[in-house]
Amino acid sequence: MDERTKMFELDGKVALVTGAGQNVGAGIARVLAAQGATVVVNDFHADRAERTAKEIVAAGGAARPLSFDVSDFDAVTAAVADIAAHEGRVDILVNNAGPDGPMTMAPFSEMSADSWGKPFAVNVYGMLNCCKAVIGGMIDRGHGRIVTITSGAGQQGLDIGVSTYAAAKAGQIGFMRHLAAENGPHGITCNTVSLGLVLSDAEASAVQRLVDSIPVRRMGKPEDPGYLIAYLVSDEASWITGQTVAVNGGGLMI
Numbered sequence: 176m177d178e179r180t181k182m183f184e185l186d187g188k189v190a191l192v193t194g195a196g197q198n199v200g201a202g203i204a205r206v207l208a209a210q211g212a213t214v215v216v217n218d219f220h221a222d223r224a225e226r227t228a229k230e231i232v233a234a235g236g237a238a239r240p241l242s243f244d245v246s247d248f249d250a251v252t253a254a255v256a257d258i259a260a261h262e263g264r265v266d267i268l269v270n271n272a273g274p275d276g277p278m279t280m281a282p283f284s285e286m287s288a289d290s291w292g293k294p295f296a297v298n299v300y301g302m303l304n305c306c307k308a309v310i311g312g313m314i315d316r317g318h319g320r321i322v323t324i325t326s327g328a329g330q331q332g333l334d335i336g337v338s339t340y341a342a343a344k345a346g347q348i349g350f351m352r353h354l355a356a357e358n359g360p361h362g363i364t365c366n367t368v369s370l371g372l373v374l375s376d377a378e379a380s381a382v383q384r385l386v387d388s389i390p391v392r393r394m395g396k397p398e399d400p401g402y403l404i405a406y407l408v409s410d411e412a413s414w415i416t417g418q419t420v421a422v423n424g425g426g427l428m429i
């Protein structure tokens with residue numbers, strides 16, 4: 176039998192994963208490192224970034240923690256310059272950084288105008304800042320992969336008090352389509368991964384009703400989005416761009 180062709184390898188690629196200090200971002204960082212990428216582990220909280228990077232290195236992968244706030248354009252620009260100096264370039268950007276702490280949930284009618292900015296600062300401005308910082312280099316090299324993590328809440332109406340978060344997550348989808356259209360000719364793909372609930376086993380057991388509403392009857396694990404992203408950022412996925420792909424156990428089918 177012929178030797179099998181290996182696919183979706185990320186050897187030699189440099190990936191920046193934002194908000195990778197815990198949960199979804201940490202799962203994505205672990206999977207990309209397992210596929211051979213050198214992962215720059217970002218988180219606003221330095222201790223979290225260090226923990227994820229240490230775990231990856233202990234498992235035999237290559238990772239470096241780099242703490243900065245994605246909503247601060249100057250900090251993002253400085254971080255990408257630091258990566259250029261140490262790792263050489265950013266081949267893969269995963270915009271994952273999410274809420275810093277529990278989300279405030281309230282009906283829109285009860286919200287005050289000063290609360291609207293927070294989800295946009297990290298989800299929309301954070302994404303724009305990181306994309307802006309890496310896109311020029313990707314264009315120069317004729318290659319790049321950008322993935323942004325959105326939510327099913329940005330694709331459907333829900334009566335659970337997350338309307339402004341949903342507006343920011345929907346904004347991510349719109350922007351990524353345009354980024355894909357503008358940069359396809361430069362060898363850069365831009366996709367959005369839409370998540371259902373990713374919870375720890377302990378959290379999931381407390382919400383059995385939610386688990387029962389998901390066709391595959393389990394909550395997402397931090398690695399589930401990573402497995403799709405490892406494909407989307409591979410050389411083999413060069414014909415997939417401007418798409419929103421759901422990782423949600425079938426919880427939302429559109």
Ligand SMILES: NC(=O)c1ccc[n+]([C@@H]2O[C@H](COP(=O)([O-])OP(=O)(O)OC[C@H]3O[C@@H](n4cnc5c(N)ncnc54)[C@H](O)[C@@H]3O)[C@@H](O)[C@H]2O)c1
Pocket residue numbers: 193194195196197198199200217218219220223243244245246270271272273274275276297301324325326327370371372373374
């Ligand atoms: N967990 C879910 O069920 C779920 C569902 C749908 C979408 N998502 C999306 O997945 C992503 C990750 O979610 P999570 O549940 O792992 O969140 P989380 O809060 O557990 O982790 C997010 C990490 O991002 C970091 N972060 C926050 N603001 C930052 C900033 N300005 N700069 C750098 N780092 C920052 C935090 O310190 C934290 O470590 C988010 O974009 C979120 O909207 C999550």
